[in-house]
Structure formats: structure tokens, C-alpha cells
Amino acid sequence: MSDLQDQAIRQHCKVLRMPTMGSQFSRLAETAIREKQSHLGYLEALLAAEMEERESRAITRLLHDAKLPRMKTLEAFEFDRSGVSAAQLRGLAEGDYVARAEPVLLIGEAGTGKSHLATGLCVAACRQRRRVRFTTATGLINELAEAAHANQLSRALGRWERLDLICIDELGYVPLAETACELMFQVIADRAEKAAVIVTTNLPFSEWPQVIPNPRLCKALIDRLTDRAHIITTGADSYRFRRTTAQRKAAKP
Known part of the structure; x- marks a missing residue:
């Protein structure tokens, strides 16, 4: 992947507000090549990473807004x-x-x-x-x-x-x-x-x-x-x- 292509993908992800995809697409692409994943398999892994990170951020925000005195589970x-x-x-x-x-x-x-x-x-x-x-x-x-x-x-x-x-x-x-x-x-x-x-x-x-x-x-x-x-x-x-x-x-x- 060329540097120009890498920068373009990162910019697209930034505009689309998909920061996790922007930071992980290259690493996951290498994994997909190594494990011989299909294009759809790579896309699924990329979207799953974005969704997981969004879920984590949403929960972190809700825990902050809850104003818990201490984090006890x-x-x-x-x-x-x-x-x-x-x-x-x-x-x-x-x-x-x-x-x-x-x-x-x-x-x-x-x-x-x-x-x-x-x-x-x-x-x-x-x-x-x-x-x-x-x-x-x-x-x-x-x-x-x-x-x-x-x-x-x-x-x-x-x-x-x-x-x-x-x-x-x-x-x-x-x-x-x-x-x-x-x-x-x-x-x-x-x-x-x-x-x-x-x-x-x-x-x-x-x-x-x-x-x-x-x-x-x-x-x-x-x-x-x-x-x-x-x-x-x-x-x-x-x-x-x-x-x-x-x-x-x-x-x-």
C-alpha cells in the first residue's frame, strides 16, 4: 500500500468519523493477508473493530455521566x-x-x-x-x-x-x-x-x-x-x- 493511499484512507475514515477503522485498517489488512481472509472477511473484521470501540466509548461516557462515587462492580x-x-x-x-x-x-x-x-x-x-x-x-x-x-x-x-x-x-x-x-x-x-x-x-x-x-x-x-x-x-x-x-x-x- 502506498503512502498516498494510506493517507487517503485515513482521511476518509476521519471524515466519516470512524477513528478505529482509520487506526487499524493497515494492521488488519496484514492479518487478512497472512490468514488468507476474503475481502468480506477483512471488511467484517474492520467493521467489528469499529463497533467494539464505539461500544466501549459509549459505556465509558455513560459511566462518567452516572457520577458514581467509586467504580464498584x-x-x-x-x-x-x-x-x-x-x-x-x-x-x-x-x-x-x-x-x-x-x-x-x-x-x-x-x-x-x-x-x-x-x-x-x-x-x-x-x-x-x-x-x-x-x-x-x-x-x-x-x-x-x-x-x-x-x-x-x-x-x-x-x-x-x-x-x-x-x-x-x-x-x-x-x-x-x-x-x-x-x-x-x-x-x-x-x-x-x-x-x-x-x-x-x-x-x-x-x-x-x-x-x-x-x-x-x-x-x-x-x-x-x-x-x-x-x-x-x-x-x-x-x-x-x-x-x-x-x-x-x-x-x-
Whole structure:
């Protein structure tokens, strides 16, 4: 292949926005010659490389937009150290609950792996090319309160409503003012039976009135979140504490 032809192909790929084909056509051509592939075989390999790279870039972009606090996957969760069903979480990771707009509630004490599991489900959804957003309950409320102050609440609510999956972490750690509860309720009510939501909380439902003082609003929120929900209890024994203890024992001579 002449240098002029090489440059022309690269330019065509640049104009057509096919950067992977532009960077790999020469290498794959050498492979095709060596393995005696047909013209169609070479073309298929070239297109497959472009598609694979586009898929990878799309997932990377979705993971970035999800604003995950840390990159944690279900594959990295030590189910044998917890009381959570690996089969249930792996089944959820397949994404049917997102398609059916079913809530997922993770309930347990601090350190029992709720946030890790929720993050893992968010990562799985991003890998399926779904639009995801992770936030804490406080972070969500602060964002909506700022939008309301700037007369942009409707626009902010619209952004949350358009997402395929949202995760609200740490609900129940801080008591919420009634206005804050109303803002969060709007987000959850807008998604009821239309889009999926994951919520992690350290409180059983009987104790939610401690952080949501309006009894009617509290009842309505629980009603929306538990309708057709997957409710997973992570227990009371700290997963992080047990893991740290095991690591220390293993490190002893």
C-alpha cells in the first residue's frame, strides 16, 4: 500500500468519523493477508473493530455521566461474607427490573454493602447502554433546592425523569425538612411505574417517620417505593468490619 493511499484512507475514515477503522485498517489488512481472509472477511473484521470501540466509548461516557462515587462492580462484591443472595443480585443485574420500571430497595445497617451493591447495579445498567445517575438523598435534595431557588425546578425534575435508572443512596441518615421531602417525593412519584429507581437506607420502614416527619408524605413515599419492588435486606453485621478483620488476621505472621 502506498503512502498516498494510506493517507487517503485515513482521511476518509476521519471524515466519516470512524477513528478505529482509520487506526487499524493497515494492521488488519496484514492479518487478512497472512490468514488468507476474503475481502468480506477483512471488511467484517474492520467493521467489528469499529463497533467494539464505539461500544466501549459509549459505556465509558455513560459511566462518567452516572457520577458514581467509586467504580464498584457486583463481580468484586464478596457475597460469601454477606447475607445477600448472589443469585438475586446477578439476576437483577441482567436489567429486567429497569425495563419493567421496578424499584430496588437495599435496607441494612451501615457497612453492610448497600452502596456497593447499588453501585454494582448502576454499572451493570451502564454496560447495557442505559442512562444512569447516582446521588445521595442529601445531594438530590440540594440540587433540587438550588434549582427551585433559580426558578429551574421543572427543568431539573425533567432531567431526572428522563433517566433510565436513578440511585438514591443513604436515605435515612439525616432527618429531612418537609420541603426537602416534598422535593424528593416529586422525583420518585414522577418515576412510579415509568422508570426504575434504587434506594439504599439504614432504616426499616417502621422508622422512616423519624426522618420524614409528615406522616402522609412518608406513607405516600413508602407506597411508591414498595410497589412491585425488589426489597433486599443486607443485615446488621458490618460487611466492611468483617472484611477488615479478616484481612488483619490474614496479615498476621
